[in-house]
Amino acid sequence: xxxxxxxxxxxxxxxxxxxxxxxxxxxxxxxxxxxxxxxxxxxxxxxxxxxxxxxxxxxxxxxxxxxxxxxxxxxxxxxxxxxxxxxxxxxxxxxxxxxxxxxxxxxxxxxxxxxxxxxxxxxxxxxxxxxxxxxxxxxxxxxxxxxxxxxxxxxxxxxxxxxxxxxxxxxxxxxxxxxxxxxxxxxxxxxxxxxxxxxxxxxxxxxxxxxxxxxxxxxxxxxxxxxxxxxxxxxxxxxxxxxxxxxxxxxxxxxxxxxxxxxxxxxx
Amino acid sequence: xxxxxxxxxxxxxxxxxxxxxxxxxxxxxxxxxxxxxxxxxxxxxxxxxxxxxxxxxxxxxxxxxxxxxxxxxxxxxxxxxxxxxxxxxxxxxxxxxxxxxxxxxxxxxxxxxxxxxxxxxxxxxxxxxxxxxxxxxxxxxxxxxxxxxxxxxxxxxxxxxxxxxxxxxxxxxxxxxxxxxxxxxxxxxxxxxxxxxxxxxxxxxxxxxxxxxxxxxxxxxxxxxxxxxxxxxxxxxxxxxxxxxxxxxxxxxxxxxxxxxxxxxxxxxxxxxxxxxxxxxxxxxxxxxxxxxxxxxxxxxxxxxxxxxxxxxxxxxxxxxxxxxxxxxxxxxxxxxxxxxxxxxxxxxxxxxxxxxxxxxxxxxxxxxxxxxxxxxxxxxxxxxxxxxxxxxxxxxxxxxxxxxxxxxxxxxxxxxxxxxxxxxxxxxxxxxxxxxxxxxxxxxxxxxxxxxxxx
Numbered sequence: 001x002x003x004x005x006x007x008x009x010x011x012x013x014x015x016x017x018x019x020x021x022x023x024x025x026x027x028x029x030x031x032x033x034x035x036x037x038x039x040x041x042x043x044x045x046x047x048x049x050x051x052x053x054x055x056x057x058x059x060x061x062x063x064x065x066x067x068x069x070x071x072x073x074x075x076x077x078x079x080x081x082x083x084x085x086x087x088x089x090x091x092x093x094x095x096x097x098x099x100x101x102x103x104x105x106x107x108x109x110x111x112x113x114x115x116x117x118x119x120x121x122x123x124x125x126x127x128x129x130x131x132x133x134x135x136x137x138x139x140x141x142x143x144x145x146x147x148x149x150x151x152x153x154x155x156x157x158x159x160x161x162x163x164x165x166x167x168x169x170x171x172x173x174x175x176x177x178x179x180x181x182x183x184x185x186x187x188x189x190x191x192x193x194x195x196x197x198x199x200x201x202x203x204x205x206x207x208x209x210x211x212x213x214x215x216x217x218x219x220x221x222x223x224x225x226x227x228x229x230x231x232x233x234x235x236x237x238x239x240x241x242x243x244x245x246x247x248x249x250x251x252x253x254x255x256x257x258x259x260x261x262x263x264x265x266x267x268x
Numbered sequence: 269x270x271x272x273x274x275x276x277x278x279x280x281x282x283x284x285x286x287x288x289x290x291x292x293x294x295x296x297x298x299x300x301x302x303x304x305x306x307x308x309x310x311x312x313x314x315x316x317x318x319x320x321x322x323x324x325x326x327x328x329x330x331x332x333x334x335x336x337x338x339x340x341x342x343x344x345x346x347x348x349x350x351x352x353x354x355x356x357x358x359x360x361x362x363x364x365x366x367x368x369x370x371x372x373x374x375x376x377x378x379x380x381x382x383x384x385x386x387x388x389x390x391x392x393x394x395x396x397x398x399x400x401x402x403x404x405x406x407x408x409x410x411x412x413x414x415x416x417x418x419x420x421x422x423x424x425x426x427x428x429x430x431x432x433x434x435x436x437x438x439x440x441x442x443x444x445x446x447x448x449x450x451x452x453x454x455x456x457x458x459x460x461x462x463x464x465x466x467x468x469x470x471x472x473x474x475x476x477x478x479x480x481x482x483x484x485x486x487x488x489x490x491x492x493x494x495x496x497x498x499x500x501x502x503x504x505x506x507x508x509x510x511x512x513x514x515x516x517x518x519x520x521x522x523x524x525x526x527x528x529x530x531x532x533x534x535x536x537x538x539x540x541x542x543x544x545x546x547x548x549x550x551x552x553x554x555x556x557x558x559x560x561x562x563x564x565x566x567x568x569x570x571x572x573x574x575x576x577x578x579x580x581x582x583x584x585x586x587x588x589x590x591x592x593x594x595x596x597x598x599x600x601x602x603x604x605x606x607x608x609x610x611x612x613x614x615x616x617x618x619x620x621x622x623x624x625x626x627x628x629x630x631x632x633x634x635x636x637x638x639x640x641x642x643x644x645x646x647x648x649x650x651x652x653x654x655x656x657x658x659x660x661x662x663x664x665x666x667x668x669x670x671x672x673x674x675x676x677x678x679x680x681x682x683x684x685x686x687x688x689x690x691x692x693x694x695x696x697x698x699x700x701x702x703x704x705x706x707x708x709x710x711x712x713x714x715x716x717x718x719x720x721x722x723x724x
Binding site for chain 1: 353354355379380396399400478480481484485486487488490491493494495496499532533536539540543547585586587592593594595596605606607608609
């Protein structure tokens with residue numbers, strides 16, 4: 001694997017929209033060509049070279065290219081946007097749209113990310129060591145086809161709107177989350193290892209949610225049907241199994257209605 | 269002889285009453301009497317008589333004072349500031365006509381600006397819910413003639429839309445609702461005993477911020493499932509009673525306001541309200557409507573959706589396409605994250621309505637206010653450009669809260685030399701084209717535009 005290193009040299013005044021920081025755009029280019037790749041700062045056309053010092057060389061294809069950003073990207077949007085293969089490591093924070101619409105490859109952010117991490121994701125892995133803001137793995141506004149596949153793991157906490165309109169894939173939040181988990185979801189799995197304030201699985205049609213902490217306010221549309229033993233992301237435990245959202249439409253299979261499943265860790 | 273002008277539209281709330289009568293003085297420069305309007309509408313017309321209304325732009329001087337300058341200078345400053353900014357934000361349009369909104373589209377596109385309207389801090393989440401879940405709505409006429417169960421969810425029209433209840437929703441006698449209030453079941457959902465709640469047959473005094481749970485409970489009940497004994501602080505029996513009232517009605521109308529769009533969950537509260545409306549249609553007829561705040565705040569949604577494909581939070585900085593994603597391109601978020609470097613406040617008062625921190629952020633950069641009156645935003649601005657008051661001394665098209673367009677009349681002759689929003693934006697656009705050595709593109713607007721022929 002060949003590595004390209006981007007060293008931040010300047011903090012953008014307006015956010016830098018770096019939709020070209022992907023292994024796909026970098027593959028097969030020289031450092032000078034990479035530095036000349038376009039981005040946006042407001043209405044001004046800028047280049048990656050305006051904000052980063054580029055060193056190393058990429059592989060011939062995206063899959064053979066690793067990108068390391070050696071520093072903070074708190075004001076850089078769209079890192080790993082639509083990437084299909086390869087990897088990106090950010091040694092610091094990143095702003096919005098990390099791994100937005102990504103199809104494959106790996107992203108590792110060692111700091112925090114802002115909202116819309118993994119929006120419209122179709123495949124690949126995102127690992128965030130810090131916390132995420134709102135809209136982790138959500139759908140774009142108005143799109144009823146949200147996250148399709150792939151894995152997002154947030155080691156810290158997350159805000160609201162996790163996995164909205166989710167169709168597949170896995171989202172793991174290792175700390176607390178706020179409200180609206182898997183709203184409108186029709187598939188996929190969300191695991192939250194901390195507590196959630198409420199609105200878990202609202203308008204949910206299909207899919208699974210695992211809450212290893214507490215849910216402060218349960219939705220009235222979820223009904224407890226049994227207690228089960230499960231192993232979730234390496235943690236074994238007893239879970240209260242709820243089905244729902246009983247207020248929402250549900251498809252039928254072999255004459256039986258299919259509900260979404262919510263597993264909340266049973267009180268010890 | 270004073271002249272009585274009838275069928276005047278009222279430039280206050282989203283009800284956009286179009287039955288106002290205004291008595292104006294002989295010379296057409298003073299409002300003498302206003303009939304039919306509510307207190308607020310009445311005052312709006314009389315306010316135009318104010319002799320201290322600004323008639324010239326005022327620019328902030330190095331010593332902090334404001335000095336009157338000519339319109340040409342103001343237009344030049346605005347054009348240059350917009351062109352120099354990396355990402356200007358043009359916000360407002362709660363209280364102006366559609367002609368002005370259409371004209372600002374050209375300015376925003378030329379400036380690579382973010383174009384946003386008051387919905388951003390008001391009914392914007394309703395748009396997001398409508399994107400996600402559709403909008404089974406109707407007109408206010410249908411409400412008056414058909415609705416026999418009216419739900420006010422998180423809104424208080426008795427104060428915010430004073431004539432809404434008498435013209436459309438509670439009291440009027442319509443074609444199928446000839447007994448008026450007697451025939452209507454009124455349900456109010458509000459954590460406080462508002463004056464609308466006092467008129468209601470059922471008042472759900474829910475725990476603040478738990479609207480989503482209550483909506484979910486109604487939906488669950490309507491699908492024949494059981495719910496817990498208490499949801500959001502409301503007893504199960506009460507919920508069953510309300511659900512039964514809605515099911516039995518011939519036409520259910522749900523009005524929702526800021527109580528849904530600006531409590532936790534925002535668009536999801538509206539989203540599930542729309543789902544509830546859809547569910548109700550399996551039992552009876554049901555419809556839903558946003559209680560839009562200003563008389564023409566539905567206008568930018570209509571005009572800009574037609575121009576750019578999005579109703580609000582439109583980022584035109586890309587040059588090639590419009591991008592919209594509230595949370596990123598919404599005004600307050602842009603301000604808080606220091607993503608804009610020039611702010612133009614049009615026909616609203618960001619100084620009064622924005623979070624103070626957001627105002628402090630945009631205040632770091634050039635701050636321009638375009639508004640007929642002195643307001644908090646105009647007083648902290650670097651430049652204040654007065655314009656005519658749409659609906660009083662400037663006519664135009666406005667969209668009522670049910671997206672019905674209404675032609676508003678000018679009842680007064682405008683102040684001499686003061687342009688309308690449309691004329692001002694056309695002047696700014698033309699100046700920007702001159703500065704960038706480009707030809708203005710007017711398209712169909714050319715034949716209809718008023719500038720410069722009208723400005724005296």
